[in-house]
Amino acid sequence: MKNSLFTPKPGTKEYRRFVIAENAYRQEIYISFFGIYGSSPGPTLLLNSAVHGNEVVGVEVIRNLVEKIDPKTVCGNILAVPIVNPMGFNFGDRWDPFDRQDMNRIFPGDDDGTLTERVAYFFFENIVRRTDYIIDLHSAEFPDEMIPHIRLRQNSSPDEEFRKLMNSTGINVIWHGPAINGMLQVEAAGIGVQCLTIEIGAAGLINSSDVKAGQDACENVMKILGMIKGVAKIPRFQIVLESNEQWIRSATGGIYKPDIHLGQLVRKGQKIGDIMDPTSFKADNILSPLEGIVTGITHQSIIRSGTRLCMIVHFDNEQKDKHFLMVNPFMPHTKIIENKLWQKIQK
Ligand SMILES: [Zn+2]
Structure with missing residues (x-):
């Protein structure tokens, strides 16, 4: 030391x-x-x-x-x-x-x-x-x-x-x-x-x-x-994300009830939760605007316009430069395991 x-x-x-x-x-x-x-x-x-x-x-x-x-x-x-x-x-x-x-x-x-x-x-x-x-x-x-x-x-x-x-x-x-x-x-x-x-x-x-x-x-x-x-x-290998990924924000206020979890693959148009109007009990479905992996989520249920609901990162070949894989150097004393998130993305 x-x-x-x-x-x-x-x-x-x-x-x-x-x-x-x-x-x-x-x-x-x-x-x-x-x-x-x-x-x-x-x-x-x-x-x-x-x-x-x-x-x-x-x-x-x-x-x-x-x-x-x-x-x-x-x-x-x-x-x-x-x-x-x-x-x-x-x-x-x-x-x-x-x-x-x-x-x-x-x-x-x-x-x-x-x-x-x-x-x-x-x-x-x-x-x-x-x-x-x-x-x-x-x-x-x-x-x-x-x-x-x-x-x-x-x-x-x-x-x-x-x-x-x-x-x-x-x-x-x-x-x-x-x-x-x-x-x-x-x-x-x-x-x-x-x-x-x-x-x-x-x-x-x-x-x-x-x-x-x-x-x-x-x-x-x-x-x-x-x-x-x-x-x-x-x-x-590891998935590299750039820090400018955008959160999906709420357009309205109310109470958010998510239907997703971290690491989940969601399709475009899939329901990712709903926002309940606490004054009328009317609920609006929130649909994913893109296909991707849920990489961020809020634990705050009381939301207003602009509150971050979740982050979904999209992967496709055109965005290779933005989302890429870091292939790692060989090291001793290691056992290689699969990157489960990447396996999910590729399915
Ligand atoms: Zn910290």
């Missing part, structure tokens, strides 16, 4: 609280830290979640991994910060309600700035700088949920090492968007740390299938990095 703030003893785990600041009632603002220090040398991997305070699937993923992993069987070190944004978490919100700063836009932070900037600074300076790799766990912004995916924030095509890392998660879908300064993935890359941002589930909710998906992704990455024993299950 690079110049450690911690005192890692090989073959042990430790728990620490790092006090950073105070709230108005002079209670300490601190982040909880777990270290799993392997018996043998290897890379340092940071697992973190709740950079957006209400995205808690990753907290449960990290809890399971911290409990499960025996440091005596690990090569390298695993650092874990389950809640990077304790202010947002405390209010069940994406961000601190006072400064309302998106922590994932202000890294590397500022030790002389707002509370959110100070916490971001501590985390970046003392933990991010001491790692080789990061898995940064997120969920969709409330009230939406997206299909589990990797968020790729680079302006150019990823290099082979990053493609291997993305593939090693075993996740079928990569969402490609522009690099924005202040994002953890972007700022970590600037100091030579590879950061995988993974988005699973919905803000404020935990369910067992999302937790399993997150845990499988983290363990897959550790296997491929040679940190733990085992064979990683990875797809031969």
Whole structure:
């Protein structure tokens, strides 16, 4: 591990609280830290979640991994910060309600700035700088949920090492968007740390299938990095979506009752739900304007004109440049599995 703030003893785990600041009632603002220090040398991997305070699937993923992993069987070190944004978490919100700063836009932070900037600074300076790799766990912004995916924030095509890392998660879908300064993935890359941002589930909710998906992704990455024993299950190729996909928005207000689920293939004209007028109880069917896969859905039933209902991504040969497959490099210690979403699309 690079110049450690911690005192890692090989073959042990430790728990620490790092006090950073105070709230108005002079209670300490601190982040909880777990270290799993392997018996043998290897890379340092940071697992973190709740950079957006209400995205808690990753907290449960990290809890399971911290409990499960025996440091005596690990090569390298695993650092874990389950809640990077304790202010947002405390209010069940994406961000601190006072400064309302998106922590994932202000890294590397500022030790002389707002509370959110100070916490971001501590985390970046003392933990991010001491790692080789990061898995940064997120969920969709409330009230939406997206299909589990990797968020790729680079302006150019990823290099082979990053493609291997993305593939090693075993996740079928990569969402490609522009690099924005202040994002953890972007700022970590600037100091030579590879950061995988993974988005699973919905803000404020935990369910067992999302937790399993997150845990499988983290363990897959550790296997491929040679940190733990085992064979990683990875797809031969991943579907890459561009981040400008359009949501289908409601024309009217009312109560939305969806008839679709994430990953479902829908035909053009198929009913995808109905909107009930709460003043008359009259219901209008909502029909899909296109054929495609449901990649996003709202969990908010009370809607008005303009509310996002769902996202359906269309695939066809004319759009090959827009929606493409990333064929992945061969890696040892892997078992190739099919990309189930792609199989569905091709039927
Ligand atoms: Zn997030």
